[in-house]
Amino acid sequence: MTSATPVIVYPPDESGGRRVRVDGAILGLAYSTRDVAAFLQEAGLQGWDDLDVVRSSLIEWRGGGPEEWTH
Template sequence: MASAPVLVHPPLGTGGGRVAARGQSLGLAHSDGDVVEFLRRVGLEDAEGLLDDPSWVKWRGGRAHHYEAA
């Protein structure tokens, strides 16, 4: 796999980070639970175990598991 298929973008000014899988927007996450739910909706049943796996999830431009506005 060349790059992680899931990207979690840094928090927006209002809080929450955009989540995308293979270029498709999945939604705005305000918690790890939101990310897990988005991934389950696209068929990744064991999504919770993937959040800290860099081959699956890339936390772009911010700290991992951080959703509050700067």
């Protein structure tokens, strides 16, 4: 994953989970910004944390921003 790779966080589902897609592949279901950061670290952005996720323009938040985790 490079810094130009698109990251999409989809709207919350019924359980509050949000699908995280990186470069066209679904990485998993996140329930917090901490989960999103973990997925991005696994995809190659080592050292990312919750604040990086919230502040990054690399991430496209659909159905609400990083503070939205309920359906």
